[in-house]
Amino acid sequence: METKQNNKNDDKAFFHSLHTLRQKWRDGSFGEIIADWRWIFTYTRRHRAAVVFYTVLGILSTTTALVASVAGKYLIDIITGYQTDKLGLLIAIMLGSAGFSLLFSNLINRLSTRIAIRINNDIQADIFDQIIDVDWKSISEYSSGDLLNRFNNDVQTVSKNAISWLPSIIIAAYNFVVTFALIWHYNRIMSLLAFASAPVMLLMSKYFLTRQRRYARKVKETGSEMMGFEVETFYNFDTIKSFGVMDSYGRKLRSWQEKMRSITLDYNLFTIKTNVFMSVLGLIVQYAAFGYCLFLLWGHRITYGTMTLFLEQRVRLSGAFNSVVGIVPGFLTSSVSAHRIRELIDLPRERHIPESEQLKALAADGFEVRMDGVDFAYVEEKRVITGSGFRAAPGEIVALIGPSGGGKTTMIRLMLGLVRPDAGRAYLCGSDGTQVEMNADSRCLFSYVPQGNTILSGTVADNMRLVKEDATDGEIIEALKIACAWDFIEKLPDGIHSKVGERGKGFSEGQAQRLAIARAVLRDAPILLLDEATSALDVATERQVLRNIVRQRPNKTCIVTTHRPTVIGLCQRVYRVTDGAVTELDEETSSRAAMEF
Numbered sequence: 001m002e003t004k005q006n007n008k009n010d011d012k013a014f015f016h017s018l019h020t021l022r023q024k025w026r027d028g029s030f031g032e033i034i035a036d037w038r039w040i041f042t043y044t045r046r047h048r049a050a051v052v053f054y055t056v057l058g059i060l061s062t063t064t065a066l067v068a069s070v071a072g073k074y075l076i077d078i079i080t081g082y083q084t085d086k087l088g089l090l091i092a093i094m095l096g097s098a099g100f101s102l103l104f105s106n107l108i109n110r111l112s113t114r115i116a117i118r119i120n121n122d123i124q125a126d127i128f129d130q131i132i133d134v135d136w137k138s139i140s141e142y143s144s145g146d147l148l149n150r151f152n153n154d155v156q157t158v159s160k161n162a163i164s165w166l167p168s169i170i171i172a173a174y175n176f177v178v179t180f181a182l183i184w185h186y187n188r189i190m191s192l193l194a195f196a197s198a199p200v201m202l203l204m205s206k207y208f209l210t211r212q213r214r215y216a217r218k219v220k221e222t223g224s225e226m227m228g229f230e231v232e233t234f235y236n237f238d239t240i241k242s243f244g245v246m247d248s249y250g251r252k253l254r255s256w257q258e259k260m261r262s263i264t265l266d267y268n269l270f271t272i273k274t275n276v277f278m279s280v281l282g283l284i285v286q287y288a289a290f291g292y293c294l295f296l297l298w299g300h301r302i303t304y305g306t307m308t309l310f311l312e313q314r315v316r317l318s319g320a321f322n323s324v325v326g327i328v329p330g331f332l333t334s335s336v337s338a339h340r341i342r343e344l345i346d347l348p349r350e351r352h353i354p355e356s357e358q359l360k361a362l363a364a365d366g367f368e369v370r371m372d373g374v375d376f377a378y379v380e381e382k383r384v385i386t387g388s389g390f391r392a393a394p395g396e397i398v399a400l401i402g403p404s405g406g407g408k409t410t411m412i413r414l415m416l417g418l419v420r421p422d423a424g425r426a427y428l429c430g431s432d433g434t435q436v437e438m439n440a441d442s443r444c445l446f447s448y449v450p451q452g453n454t455i456l457s458g459t460v461a462d463n464m465r466l467v468k469e470d471a472t473d474g475e476i477i478e479a480l481k482i483a484c485a486w487d488f489i490e491k492l493p494d495g496i497h498s499k500v501g502e503r504g505k506g507f508s509e510g511q512a513q514r515l516a517i518a519r520a521v522l523r524d525a526p527i528l529l530l531d532e533a534t535s536a537l538d539v540a541t542e543r544q545v546l547r548n549i550v551r552q553r554p555n556k557t558c559i560v561t562t563h564r565p566t567v568i569g570l571c572q573r574v575y576r577v578t579d580g581a582v583t584e585l586d587e588e589t590s591s592r593a594a595m596e597f
Helices: 002-026 030-079 087-132 144-186 188-235 237-243 246-298 304-345 354-365 408-416 440-445 460-464 473-482 509-523 539-552 587-596
Strands: 368-379 382-392 397-401 423-429 435-437 446-449 527-531 557-561 573-578 581-585
Touching: 030 087, 030 144, 030 304, 087 144, 087 304, 144 188, 144 304, 188 246, 246 304, 354 435, 354 440, 368 408, 368 557, 382 408, 382 557, 382 573, 397 408, 408 446, 408 527, 408 557, 440 446, 446 509, 460 473, 460 509, 473 509, 473 539, 509 527, 509 539, 539 557
Parallel strands: 382 581, 397 557, 397 573, 446 527, 527 557
Antiparallel strands: 368 382, 368 423, 423 435, 573 581
């Protein structure tokens, strides 16, 4: 029953796929499908020997299964008295063929799984490396959910079909031809009857395709919306509990469940009606073949063994036909997934400047961070930074102040080379006068503590070693002391090896900030960027942390975005970022501006 249902679904998918292919041929976009499959085959070619072996095993499995069926036919004839010689040989052939068929089927399953995993890993690793190196501005246009869906589901779809596409065509076509030829050899009318069942069911399934797709789409859309509600609820669990609106969210969940129940039951009823119709149609063809076999048997024109062979091979021929049919949807689905993956691969790459490597030798002396006449806009004609300059020298603490959304975080992104100026320059200047534009390769000279909670699940030590894998316990403890975090870490049951919950669960906001600062300190880069990273610390701790950081390396360049006057008092320079302009302030103006923001 399950096989029949799968065949019906394959038929429907086949029809829709053919329609899609015709449309793409007419609108000239069929070449995109070919291009997508050329890309898929670049991975398949790496494993061509295994794919050939996979194909050979499939053909051998089909052949031995047919041999076992023919041997079974003669064995039945022997038992029913038509033949009595070579009984032992036929039993041996039938059992041997069945055994070989079972062996080959399992070898194919094992081999295809191994190759699929290997290709999946190859593609994922390649895509991961390329996504990591994609221009920040380009990749930010994609949601995290979309990226994960492409990275996991689309890659998995491609990897499964990359190895099975060509072998499946060859094996299915071989299976169809030899099965049809075998039935034709014994009775031509029976072969046509056996062949007729699959196309008839295929043609009839066309009438149900439109409604089937509409119901399926509605179920998927409602399921996605319901999942979005669930994810958002659990992500904001603390907020929901703090407002005391748990009952309201419980009612919303039940409302979504009722909507999903109604749509699912409507879809189920439609499926039942469709299945009844298709099953009746299938039974008509099946009984026609069975009746014809009985007619031949009644007239002594065939044996019982031949009748069994006919009925068995009729099912096999229908299955072979549906296997060929099912390849087309897989071909199209893989093309769609490959295209979605290639969209990520084709995104612009980050800027790499090889000369950045020369700066590492100057790290001990520190670097000057400079911007001259910088213009920048995320969206054309809507500038965030206009004609602005900036300077932070080794040994200095420099502040960026301004209202939320004024451009402070954009300045940080320019310094990190995540985005590039539309005009002007953003660059590093070494002690020997070497100047290098900000780029992906210069980012290793920065330690960055962004806004928000950036603590990951694991241990304290795991979080610290994120930036320095080979850090010793002593180095970790020293960094924690500099960030004023050791006083609460040493009180934990397992010290730096104590478990940390997701998003720093178990720590206060101030403790999580100190851990993040300690991680940046452990990296010990010549330039430190703190984006509102001390906002949850008390004044005394904040000042102590900044003093400790400067003492750690006197030539460190420290840049902070802040609203707090206490930080500004430690700064050598203060820049106000507002309305797209970056303006350096004098001491009196700095204090007054800080109080405003």
